[in-house]
Amino acid sequence: MTKSSKAVRGASKTARGNTTIPADLERFLSDNDPRIHNELFEFLRIPSVSAKSDHNADTRRAAEWVKASLDKIGVPAKIYPTAGHPVVVGEWRNAPGAPTVLIYGHYDVQPAEPLELWTSPPFEPTVRDRKIFARGSVDDKGQIFLHIKALEAHLATRGTLPVNVVVIVEGEEEIGSENLAAFVAEQKKLLKADAVVISDSAMFAPGLPSILSSLRGLAYFEINVQGPKGDLHSGSYGGAVVNPAMALARILATFHDKDGHIAIPGFYKKVRAWDPKIRKQMRSLPFSDKTLMKETGVSALGGEKGYTTLEKLWIRPTCEVNGQLSGYTGEGAKTVLPAKAMAKVSCRLVPDQDPAEIEKLMKAHVAKVA
Amino acid sequence: MTKSSKAVRGASKTARGNTTIPADLERFLSDNDPRIHNELFEFLRIPSVSAKSDHNADTRRAAEWVKASLDKIGVPAKIYPTAGHPVVVGEWRNAPGAPTVLIYGHYDVQPAEPLELWTSPPFEPTVRDRKIFARGSVDDKGQIFLHIKALEAHLATRGTLPVNVVVIVEGEEEIGSENLAAFVAEQKKLLKADAVVISDSAMFAPGLPSILSSLRGLAYFEINVQGPKGDLHSGSYGGAVVNPAMALARILATFHDKDGHIAIPGFYKKVRAWDPKIRKQMRSLPFSDKTLMKETGVSALGGEKGYTTLEKLWIRPTCEVNGQLSGYTGEGAKTVLPAKAMAKVSCRLVPDQDPAEIEKLMKAHVAKVA
Structure with missing residues (x-):
């Protein structure tokens, strides 16, 4: 196990010691590391607790943050209202003939209570031992952010993506995704894809890239x-x-x-x-x-x-x-x-x-x- | 089952339809019924909740009430302090050669909560359907009162008792009688008796006099x-x-x-x-x-x-x-x-x-x- 592979749960540097990231993308990520780090912290600071209605404005703000983040990198996005918290969908379909990958994530987080058990404030990201601690850092803001930044690296460096991409980020995962099924049923065309990538589960081991094929x-x-x-x-x-x-x-x-x-x-x-x-x-x-x-x-x-x-x-x-x-x-x-x-x-x-x-x-x- | 035998749980009239109470005692009890009734109510009105220290003065008052009640009928009594609530002991040993019967009871009661489930106030005795409802009416004030009144009937009518009698009334039965064993050990001579009568258990059936020989x-x-x-x-x-x-x-x-x-x-x-x-x-x-x-x-x-x-x-x-x-x-x-x-x-x-x-x-x- 290499040194960098230790930085896993909510880490500011992605674990790439053992993997082969093309040099151009690697360089982009390294050059932009402080900015990307700050953006992640900005996202983590939004207390988008979907279960609590007094956080509705924050939850809305998180949806807007995701939309802006996608727009900025060249994946035009839209906020879709639901009966509950809105869904953000970004689309990049400029690779005709290539398959379409749908990336799913959620911008909402669990309540942070009991607050007295937190070593550092839940919505003030804090680095300890090369890990970032914040509510939502690994569930699921860290992961959806990672996907967006991967898309950004491709688009900024090469001006294109090898596949068509749809990014869907919802705000009710932590409360049962009650309005998602209806949204998906209504938006079949918008969401049409050949494969779905979901990064909202546990990592098997530090530094070991893994694909989860099913959950019980x-x-x-x-x-x-x-x-x-x-x-x-x-x-x-x-x-x-x-x-x-x-x-x-x-x-x-x-x-x-x-x-x-x-x-x-x-x-x-x-x-x-x-x-x-x-x-x-x-x-x-x-x-x-x-x-x-x-x-x-x-x-x-x-x-x-x-x-x-x-x-x-x-x-x-x-x-x-x-x-x-x-x-x-x-x-x-x-x-x-x-x-x-x-x-x-x-x-x-x-x-x-x-x-x-x-x-x-x-x-x-x-x-x-x- | 006779009509009078229905008056059982905490009843103001004792069930005597089927039993043979000598005429002189029966007359005394009938003649004094209103006064005896009022005395019982007075006793039941004292909220002697042993578990709650804010009732300590009431608990003390109940002990004093029992002592005065015994003194008055000619069974001289004394209040003995313990580490907790006091014990009252009355003695009548004027039947030389006859056996001694110890009568046990307790003047403390369980907390009355939850108060909202009471039909009438717990410490305001109320008669419904010929039964008296009050906290402690059947556990154990009613019974110890019945014994005292039986002694009174004998002493007032005949000037004597057929046996020697020791009456012990404690104030911690509802909280585990924690100080009673030590008291009994210390006061062996005072409490010496040939038989013990305890009326602090359930009646088997209305109008059916019963002797309980053991409890689990x-x-x-x-x-x-x-x-x-x-x-x-x-x-x-x-x-x-x-x-x-x-x-x-x-x-x-x-x-x-x-x-x-x-x-x-x-x-x-x-x-x-x-x-x-x-x-x-x-x-x-x-x-x-x-x-x-x-x-x-x-x-x-x-x-x-x-x-x-x-x-x-x-x-x-x-x-x-x-x-x-x-x-x-x-x-x-x-x-x-x-x-x-x-x-x-x-x-x-x-x-x-x-x-x-x-x-x-x-x-x-x-x-x-x-």
Whole structure:
């Protein structure tokens, strides 16, 4: 690993030690480094928190910043209103016959709270150990900025791009992209492309360029077990009235077998058996269980027997409790027999698994074991 | 069931339709009914909430009220300070050769919150449907008052009691009687008695005089499962990092077998096999599962196979979850893999079971299945 390859998460210098960037583009980026650095900081300083309506003006300002940034480099852009935050689309279609690449990103960020956990102010980008710390620096302003600057390097140096490019930058990714599907459906022509590039996921390792080919999907459930109409005294009623919390624990315990396989009948029916070649490639990646254990602070890993950790994380579905609540959870003891018990449960799904189908299987299983 | 037998929970008239109270005592109680009624109301109006220090003056006033009440009827009493709320002890030992009966009660009450759920103010006794509603009316002011008035009826009518009597009324029952054991140990001579009468439990049924021979005890645990050092994203880590909430559910599911017996090895070792005669007596009581189901709002009862509901409630131990918390429990979905999961678990114990021993068995079992 070279020295420059360390500069990864939100770094001001892109990791290019091991890669081959043509000399003209490399020179442009080096010559313009301070200006580009300042532009990124300008973008990061806009508190475009999409979840909070008191930041609506900031969110709007971020959209305008992106539009101006695209216009400036020669990718004419427009701000499209939606029912929520606007979408910015820039188009450069001057390579007739060449394929069209759509680049997706988002200019909105998560709320910065809890503020007391920040070492430096969330909207004042700060460099520590050659990394830039700011809300949105890696999700997703850093990445969309990188794409825009790559386009700029090409256009400024060579006056052209090797492919046609559409850049779409939305402002509601952090709140579920509620208005994006409708926008895409309406703007089929504007967005027409041969390939889509999305840089809004984790990097596998510092200095290792990687392409993420799929992410796991989700089916999210809430299981509520209702017992007596109100909380009861466990001394007066315990032993005869069914305890909903205990009943729920027994239901959850049926979700996996002793080898960590999901025991909901039919759950794996559509799960792909991956090509041994791809599994071999995955095993060749620089990854160690020990690093993951250290990162998460656990003394052992778990999950499905027969699969490597990366396989468990990337190509195998899961069934997890995300939250659970029943009875008295405060300090000390209260001898309550809870009236109800709740668990939030979600399944991470892999290609070909259908959330609606998984919901059916889950419901049938719970009805059977309850 | 006679008409008067309905007046039970905190009633101003004691249920005496079916019982035989000697005519002289009955007459005294009838003649003095309005005064006795007013005295009870006076006692109930004192907000002697032992848990709240801002009620310390009220709690003290309740102790003084009890002392004055005993003095007045000819059972000289004294207030004994403790590290917490004082204990009142009245003594009448003028029946030489006769046994001594110690009557126990408490003048403190539970906090009245949540106040909005009260139909009438908690410390303004109100009669509805021949029942008195007030905080402490059945726990335990009503009962201790009843004993004092029974003593008064005897002493006022006959000038004597058939047995020696010690009345002890404490002020910390609702907060764990923390200072009572030390007081009893110090005051062995003062409290010496042949029998103890405690009226601080539930009545089995309206109009049915009953003697409670034992109550189930308690061993209370908190089980904490620690997973990663912080909450994780269930998409990025789920499937490889062990989920503490799921692990805890699996532990809890091992506490019972499919017949509802507690499956913690050794748990029943000291549980008494009751005399078939007593079990037969229990079955003869006016009790129906349907009534319990209606009272608690459940459509079916549960618990240990092979025992009646009253046996499950009275002579069989239990193991119940009292509370459970992990991960995200708010509105909507959050894809968190919780860092930890907590369950409060308690076992109701029956005669001969030792809480310390049950703790050992519980720990050993959890260590084995975890």
